[in-house]
Amino acid sequence: MKNHITANVEFYYKGEKLTASIEIDIDHYMQTAGRLPDLYPLLAQTINLDPYSYEYEMMQAETIFFSNATGLTIGHVNEGAFDFKAFENAWLEDKLFRDIQDIAQKILSVDNLDEQPNLKKALVEAYRLGQKTSLTPTELQNTESF
16 A cells, blocks of 8 residues: 655645645655655745745744655554654565565465464564675675575
8 A cells, every 4th residue: 555645734824824735745755765855845846935935934844744645654644743754664675575575475385474473583583684795796695506
């Protein structure tokens, strides 16, 4: 399931209420940058605010509210606040499980690692061990002969 969320901010400038809103494809940002971008510039673009204007400063003084969450984001929005750090951890764990599921399917013909929790645990531990150990490309090539 895709992870999307709507971010919006409302503020007043010279007695006029201004609202900026964007739909964010969180998966795109997580895959390319590993984090969400600074949202105020993106919100400002939607209503043609100059980032060097007083209006932009007024917008930055307001809190961004989040809604319309989909996928993993649903469990990380509470009363308009988005717990990005908790979401990031959940997203990374979900990606790990999807990656090891793909490996288990490709190498071991295992369709569902949830049905084999010990195998799933072993693959996760092997992955985490690999994260701690940095092999050179030559060392990695030597291990591929297994």
